[in-house]
Amino acid sequence: MWSVGNNKQVDIYLGSRALWITQGEQCLRHQHVGGFDEALNALHEWQSQAEPSKVRIWLSGGLCRPFVLPDVSGVKDVSELKAIAQSIGTSQTGLEGVCDIWLDLPNTPLHRLWSALGLDSIKPLWRLQGQAMMGAAIQSNTLSALHSALSGGGDVGIGATVVSIAPWWAVALRHAVKHSPKPKALAIQDCDSLTVLVANQPSDGASKPQPGFARATTFSPVFDPSSVDAALKRWLLSTDLAQEDVLQVRLHADARGLDEQPADRGLVFGAHVQWIGEGL
Amino acid sequence: MKPLSINFVPPKPFPIWARVVVLLLLMVMCAYQGKRAYDLHVQLKQTEQELIQASAELAQLEQQRQAAEKNQVKTPPPYLEDALAVAQLAKLSMPDVLSAVESPRVPGVRLTSLEASAKDLSVRIDVEFDDQKALLRYLDELNAHRSGIRWQLVQAQFSEGHASLLGMIKAD
Numbered sequence: 286m287w288s289v290g291n292n293k294q295v296d297i298y299l300g301s302r303a304l305w306i307t308q309g310e311q312c313l314r315h316q317h318v319g320g321f322d323e324a325l326n327a328l329h330e331w332q333s334q335a336e337p338s339k340v341r342i343w344l345s346g347g348l349c350r351p352f353v354l355p356d357v358s359g360v361k362d363v364s365e366l367k368a369i370a371q372s373i374g375t376s377q378t379g380l381e382g383v384c385d386i387w388l389d390l391p392n393t394p395l396h397r398l399w400s401a402l403g404l405d406s407i408k409p410l411w412r413l414q415g416q417a418m419m420g421a422a423i424q425s426n427t428l429s430a431l432h433s434a435l436s437g438g439g440d441v442g443i444g445a446t447v448v449s450i451a452p453w454w455a456v457a458l459r460h461a462v463k464h465s466p467k468p469k470a471l472a473i474q475d476c477d478s479l480t481v482l483v484a485n486q487p488s489d490g491a492s493k494p495q496p497g498f499a500r501a502t503t504f505s506p507v508f509d510p511s512s513v514d515a516a517l518k519r520w521l522l523s524t525d526l527a528q529e530d531v532l533q534v535r536l537h538a539d540a541r542g543l544d545e546q547p548a549d550r551g552l553v554f555g556a557h558v559q560w561i562g563e564g565l
Numbered sequence: 566m567k568p569l570s571i572n573f574v575p576p577k578p579f580p581i582w583a584r585v586v587v588l589l590l591l592m593v594m595c596a597y598q599g600k601r602a603y604d605l606h607v608q609l610k611q612t613e614q615e616l617i618q619a620s621a622e623l624a625q626l627e628q629q630r631q632a633a634e635k636n637q638v639k640t641p642p643p644y645l646e647d648a649l650a651v652a653q654l655a656k657l658s659m660p661d662v663l664s665a666v667e668s669p670r671v672p673g674v675r676l677t678s679l680e681a682s683a684k685d686l687s688v689r690i691d692v693e694f695d696d697q698k699a700l701l702r703y704l705d706e707l708n709a710h711r712s713g714i715r716w717q718l719v720q721a722q723f724s725e726g727h728a729s730l731l732g733m734i735k736a737d
Contacts, residue, residue, distance in 0.1 A: 349571075387571050397576060421571050428573060450573040459568040467566050484566035496567040 295337045295445075296553050298453060298536075299324055299431070300345030302476040302508065305554060306331060321348065321427065329434040332445060340435065342450040343553060346478030347505035348427055349452035350378035353498055354388065354418040363390065374422040378503060385428050389419040419498050421452060454480040456553050457534045468532035472517055475536040478505035479513050481520060500524075510535070533561035654683035656734075661712050662688050665732070669706035673699035677727075688714065688732040700728055707732070 295313070298305035304324045306314040314331055318324040352374045360366045370386045378384075390396070428450070435445050454473040461471050473480045483500040504516045513535075521528060537557045552558055642648075659681065666676060666688070673695035680689045694700040700721065707716040707730065714732040721728040 349573075385573055387573060389569060392570070392576070419569060421569075423573060447574050451571045455569050455571045458566070462566050462568055471566070482566070498566065 294339045294341060294448065295335075296341050296343060297328065298343045298345070298475075298554055299328065299348070300476040300478075301347055301506065302345075304328060307554065321430075325430055325434045332435055337445045339448050340445045341448050341553075342431065342435075343453040343456065344423065344450065345475045346452060346454050346473060346480035346503050349421055349423045350380060350478075350503040350505075351452075351454070351480060351482060351498075351501035352377035352420050352422060353501050354420050356417055370418075370420050374420050377501075378422045379505075380422055380424050383425045384422040385425050387421045417497060417499075419501065421455075423450075452480075453536065453553070454482075457536075457558070458482060460552050461532055461534065464532065469530040470526055470532070472531050472533045473536075474507070474510070474513050474534065477508065478503055479507045479516055480504075481517070481531075483524070483526070535559040535561065650683055653686070656683070656686065662714065662732075662734070665707065665710045665712035665714050666690055668710050669703050671699055671703040671706060674703040686734040688734065689719075690730050690732070692728050692730065694726050694728060697723055704730060 293308055296305075296307050299321075301321045301324065302318060304314065304316045304318055304327050305312070306328075313335070314327075316324075316327055318327060354366075354370050354373055357366065357369055360369065367386060367388065370388055371384065374380075374386050375384050431450065432447070435447055453475055457473045458471060461468060467484065469486070470481060470483045473482075481500070481502045481504075482498055485497050485499050502520065504513075504520075507513050507516055517531070517533075518528075521531070535558065536554060537559060662679075662681060666679060675693045676690055677693055678691040681687075682689070692700070692703065694703070700718075704716060704718055707714075713735045715735070716730050716732040719729050719731045
């Protein structure tokens, strides 16, 4: 029923409230779920039948959460930085247990080779100090369960190539930064969370701000638009930002496309995305 | 604000075949450099041997040359006697000699001949004299002259009034 061309890539959105599977503009599966485990089971069932070759996993903001690692002085190498990020990320995001951490470090082949040879403990290529760094955290149990579900549970001959596992809010961010002028803050709502990213503001005397983020916050679980708006307004009170400074992105759980605005074809699941903000 | 390339899928490691290829290339390079180093080492040893041989030959030739110099009979050149005579003559100052024989003004004594010998550094003069006293006085005045020549009477014929005097020049 869900025939999948082996050469074409499949996009899977996975959250605690929804499972979406698309191939290009074709929706292969859309399902409301009552939790992450149910979503995993549904995914495993679909995967065993469809046998996709390549998949991209997009996680909800509740499963994969951003944090800002402040400037840490005295760090010697990347492994030490990652260990610090592990503890800070876990506490900032509110995720429980051991987490896998991603940091905004250069990841060129040279950097990977340098790290593989163990040279980063002698002289790191990365600039480790002097600036805050963006990170993302996901519970290790979540990640391993995801891999297990996609590998077919150990059955021989079943297994998809996972091209990427990333949060969907990163996709929305990539599209938001193309807007002109760039927003001061970005609020991304998906099926189970509201993720708010605040850009660096120019310091005194500077005309341009440093690229990067000043704050990153996740509200989860948040399910309906009214509670999202309330959470956003409460959060704005703790900042010096106004409502109009925030560019909002909503990924609607409804399987139908939005009629009142054209689908954002450059964005994954773009047919279900609503942009709210100035200049749009 | 900037885009983030988040991906929790670890990057693929270098495939095994690529690692094998890199390892083989490294081994080939090491073997090539090792062979070059060995060849240079052999060449260096050969050059050192050649240098030692050349030094030994040079020392042998030098010894032969020195031995030949010692054994060589030196034939004096044909002009040697004349050259020595000229050198000896250079020591003889004729102006001083003439000044010495002309300076005494003794009446009754007349200089008849003068012969200088550079070989013996001597001067022989023949004089005519009227009497014996004049002759002796002439001899005293010759010896008193500050020419450095020591005169002596070698032959005198008092009856005929002829005498020969020999003056020896001091060598410097």
